[in-house]
Amino acid sequence: MEEQQDRNGRVITITSGKGGVGKTTTTANVGAALAARGKSVVLVDADIGLRNLDIVLGLENRIVYDIVDVVEGRCRLRQALIRDKRLANLALIPAAQTRDKEAVSPDQMQELCRELRQQFDFVLIDSPAGIERGFRNAIAGADEVLVVTNPEVSAVRDADRIVGLVEAAELPPPRLIVNRIDPELVRRGDMLSVEDVLEILAIPLIGVVPADESIVTATNRGEPVALDPSSRAGQAFRDIAARLLGEDVPFQPLEAPDGVWRRMLRALGFGGRT
Amino acid sequence: MLDGERLEASVRVRGTQDGVRLVLPRDVAFPSILAHVHDVLEARAAFFRGAALVLDFSEREPVLEEIVALQRLLDARGVRIQAISAETPEHRERLARWGFRTELAGSPRRLRLVEPGAEEAPDGSATYVRRTLRSGMSVEAEGHLVVIGDVNPGALVVAGGDVLVWGVVRGTVHAGRNGDTGAVIAALRLAPMQLRIAQLVARAPDRGAHLLDAPALARVVDGQIVIEPWRIERR
Incomplete structure (x- = not known):
């Protein structure tokens, strides 16, 4: 009985089309960053059958009820909400692992979003890959959409498809997160740059997340990098959260981190442009 | 007074690469030209509405009063004169001196011929x-x-x-x-x-x-x- 008044929160769906570009990591980290800023946040894992968000947050062992239990009325919404172990104002509604996307309808998702937005400032929905039922469920109750892509031709192609579908659903133009950009590869011309991606997608940019090994280890440990003040990727996620809050945050300069190896090469005269 | 057939031949409407041209005859008195243009506009009102055309004096000597009368007639039916052309350099010079454009600048490449009376362009809209x-x-x-x-x-x-x-x-x-x-x-x-x-x-x-x-x-x-x-x- 902690929340009485309607918070009238924002429902934001994180999607991508292509799988494996970092939707779930983005959802967890942007959510954690918003929660660290004092907002009440609930993350909804809409990837029914391929439950992941709980693992990234290190909350798998706490799951009793899931999203399908809620929409089918087997439990109350409150019972399915898992409170994060680090941030008191961050919660998760896990996906069902033993069911599939057809277990939830777009109407049910809309209803769920309506209930959640009364209790939370932000409702972040982690969309499954693809453009089918799972995706349509994920955007059914959304006010805004964030599209995650990698600087790869196939990921950008799928993101473009998704942007078209979001526009067709009469939602506002989605905002773009370019994830796993490697400044060194871009510099060598071996990777699409953020500008290349923007030229095709032509939607507003809300975040650029550098490729960062620490994300892999943090994800495996169930620790959002957004809570690690020394992580460059974590800073990028915190910046996205700040931009969602309407703050005008400049984009971090995309330089390759000056590692020992590069410094040594430069000392030997191989450093190239700095 | 001209008979029907000669009248038909007095003013010619031509679809050309540059669009529609209204070609005026040399030896026909102006009042009958005016009457004919009026008839043509009436008969093909839908075709001409909102159109822009080239008024072609061809070998006819351009007279300012005639141009003004034609312009008034065309204006009343929503037809715009894009340019006024003439056969001889002297006539063109005279038109230019009066302030008229004598030719269209840079004709578009693949403009299709549109004959008056055709329902629409050959390829549809x-x-x-x-x-x-x-x-x-x-x-x-x-x-x-x-x-x-x-x-x-x-x-x-x-x-x-x-x-x-x-x-x-x-x-x-x-x-x-x-x-x-x-x-x-x-x-x-x-x-x-x-x-x-x-x-x-x-x-x-x-x-x-x-x-x-x-x-x-x-x-x-x-x-x-x-x-x-x-x-x-x-x-």
């Missing part, structure tokens, strides 16, 4: 799409197709006639799908996955697909699709 076509979207048109926006990779555009893209073509465009090898594809930038004109197919090079960073036009030359940059100064 153009379809107009004002948005970027993203991956997975497709648009088909019977006639010409105009896209204001980009055609992204994974998008497909098909038209019976020409395709004009005011944007970047990165996807696949098919013009003249019913076999019209005269169809063209024009875009602000052509970096297509594939272009098709009639039954011909041109695809992007597998390696080093470079982007022609200029407006360009693709057409069929000797049974092959060729892409040429569009140079404004040439035309």
Whole structure:
């Protein structure tokens, strides 16, 4: 009985089309960053059958009820909400692992979003890959959409498809997160740059997340990098959260981190442009 | 007084590459010309409404009062005079001195001949799409197709006639799908996955697909699709 008044929160769906570009990591980290800023946040894992968000947050062992239990009325919404172990104002509604996307309808998702937005400032929905039922469920109750892509031709192609579908659903133009950009590869011309991606997608940019090994280890440990003040990727996620809050945050300069190896090469005269 | 047939021949309406021309005869008194133009406008009101034409004095000596009378008549029916032309340099000079344009600057290339009385242009009208076509979207048109926006990779555009893209073509465009090898594809930038004109197919090079960073036009030359940059100064 902690929340009485309607918070009238924002429902934001994180999607991508292509799988494996970092939707779930983005959802967890942007959510954690918003929660660290004092907002009440609930993350909804809409990837029914391929439950992941709980693992990234290190909350798998706490799951009793899931999203399908809620929409089918087997439990109350409150019972399915898992409170994060680090941030008191961050919660998760896990996906069902033993069911599939057809277990939830777009109407049910809309209803769920309506209930959640009364209790939370932000409702972040982690969309499954693809453009089918799972995706349509994920955007059914959304006010805004964030599209995650990698600087790869196939990921950008799928993101473009998704942007078209979001526009067709009469939602506002989605905002773009370019994830796993490697400044060194871009510099060598071996990777699409953020500008290349923007030229095709032509939607507003809300975040650029550098490729960062620490994300892999943090994800495996169930620790959002957004809570690690020394992580460059974590800073990028915190910046996205700040931009969602309407703050005008400049984009971090995309330089390759000056590692020992590069410094040594430069000392030997191989450093190239700095 | 002229009989019907001679009257028919007095003022000629010609569809030309530059559009519609109203050609005035040399030896006919002006009042009957005025009457005839009036009849022509009445008979083909729908065709002329909102049109712009060239008033061609041909060998007839231009007289300011006649021009003014014709202009008033045409104005009343929503027809605009684009230019007034004449056969001899002296006559053209005189028209220019009065402040009229004597010829159209740079006639458009592929303007189709439109004969008065024809219901519509031979290829039908153009379809107009004002948005970027993203991956997975497709648009088909019977006639010409105009896209204001980009055609992204994974998008497909098909038209019976020409395709004009005011944007970047990165996807696949098919013009003249019913076999019209005269169809063209024009875009602000052509970096297509594939272009098709009639039954011909041109695809992007597998390696080093470079982007022609200029407006360009693709057409069929000797049974092959060729892409040429569009140079404004040439035309």
